Amino acid sequence: MPAVARVSDFPVDRQFLDRWSPRAFSPEPLTRAQVQTVLEAARWAPSSFNEQPWLFVFAQSAADLAKFRPLLMDQNRVWADQAPVLVLIFARRHFAHNGKANRHYMFDAGAAWMSLALQARSLGLYAHAMGGFHQDKAYETLGVPADRYEALCAVAIGRYGDAGGLPPALAEKESPGPRKALAEIAHEGGYRAQ
Numbered sequence: 140m141p142a143v144a145r146v147s148d149f150p151v152d153r154q155f156l157d158r159w160s161p162r163a164f165s166p167e168p169l170t171r172a173q174v175q176t177v178l179e180a181a182r183w184a185p186s187s188f189n190e191q192p193w194l195f196v197f198a199q200s201a202a203d204l205a206k207f208r209p210l211l212m213d214q215n216r217v218w219a220d221q222a223p224v225l226v227l228i229f230a231r232r233h234f235a236h237n238g239k240a241n242r243h244y245m246f247d248a249g250a251a252w253m254s255l256a257l258q259a260r261s262l263g264l265y266a267h268a269m270g271g272f273h274q275d276k277a278y279e280t281l282g283v284p285a286d287r288y289e290a291l292c293a294v295a296i297g298r299y300g301d302a303g304g305l306p307p308a309l310a311e312k313e314s315p316g317p318r319k320a321l322a323e324i325a326h327e328g329g330y331r332a333q
């Protein structure tokens with residue numbers, strides 16, 4: 140596992156710095172209990188009207204992984220094909236209770252994704268989100284109704300592997316990403332033009 144050198148400007152719980160998005164996944168399978176625990180954490184995310192609009196369609200058997208991998212774009216397959224678990228995150232666009240458009244479905248699914256990612260880290264695993272997947276193929280291959288759900292993101296989950304196995308261009312990028320300064324993204328009292 141790489142040394143994570145992230146340092147925050149203000150003190151935060153270590154879990155926020157220790158979560159990052161590696162590409163060097165180990166193919167070692169996860170247990171069913173590990174996968175259920177990671178998904179269970181997502182289940183407890185907050186949502187508008189407690190609608191829980193998220194839907195996680197996941198693969199961990201060899202047969203399911205073979206079905207899910209072609210849903211990823213090639214630039215992600217290069218590394219994500221090694222991951223022992225793939226998840227496709229969908230969310231319902233309309234409220235179940237009144238059929239009206241739910242403006243917050245993506246916000247809510249985003250919260251659930253972060254719970255999943257943090258739970259993965261607390262099990263010693265990593266989760267890496269991927270917007271680079273074939274949306275149309277995802278509905279078709281997984282049988283999810285496109286008129287009700289939106290395919291939002293794919294996620295690879297697994298243990299850290301061998302960065303030496305990555306193509307050189309990706310091996311160079313294999314480190315936790317930086318962040319903007321807090322003052323740039325948090326404006327006290329009102330918007331402050333940059």
Ligand SMILES: Cc1cc2nc3c(=O)[nH]c(=O)nc-3n(C[C@H](O)[C@H](O)[C@H](O)COP(=O)(O)O)c2cc1C
Binds near residue numbers: 159267271314316
């Ligand atoms: C919605 C979303 C889509 C992303 N899509 C991709 C992707 O297709 N391929 C990829 O390698 N990383 C992808 N990432 C990972 C981001 O590049 C990464 O989270 C960002 O650079 C911050 O780095 P960190 O997660 O290591 O802190 C995505 C992340 C999110 C949240």
